[in-house]
Amino acid sequence: MVENDGKYCGNCDSHNSYDYPTKVFCSTRYAQNKSPIVETLWHCESWNRVSQECYCVREAVKEKNNGDASQH
Numbered sequence: 001m002v003e004n005d006g007k008y009c010g011n012c013d014s015h016n017s018y019d020y021p022t023k024v025f026c027s028t029r030y031a032q033n034k035s036p037i038v039e040t041l042w043h044c045e046s047w048n049r050v051s052q053e054c055y056c057v058r059e060a061v062k063e064k065n066n067g068d069a070s071q072h
């Protein structure tokens with residue numbers, strides 16, 4: 001079960017919008033020469049709470065919960 005106050009790429013201060021809301025671009029991983037495109041609801045050991053509020057995690061959870069219903 002996903003909790004909104006957990007650790008996720010979508011609420012990390014290194015994330016940028018990519019394939020909103022399910023995937024994000026991580027500038028930390030990019031700097032480390034790792035694949036920078038990650039799941040919004042994943043997180044790594046470099047996680048740092050984002051300072052500005054955004055809706056990435058909330059929207060990713062919504063998308064995940066929609067499942068097949070969201071497919072056209």
Ligand SMILES: [Zn+2]
Pocket residue numbers: 010011015054055056057
């Ligand atoms: Zn965000």
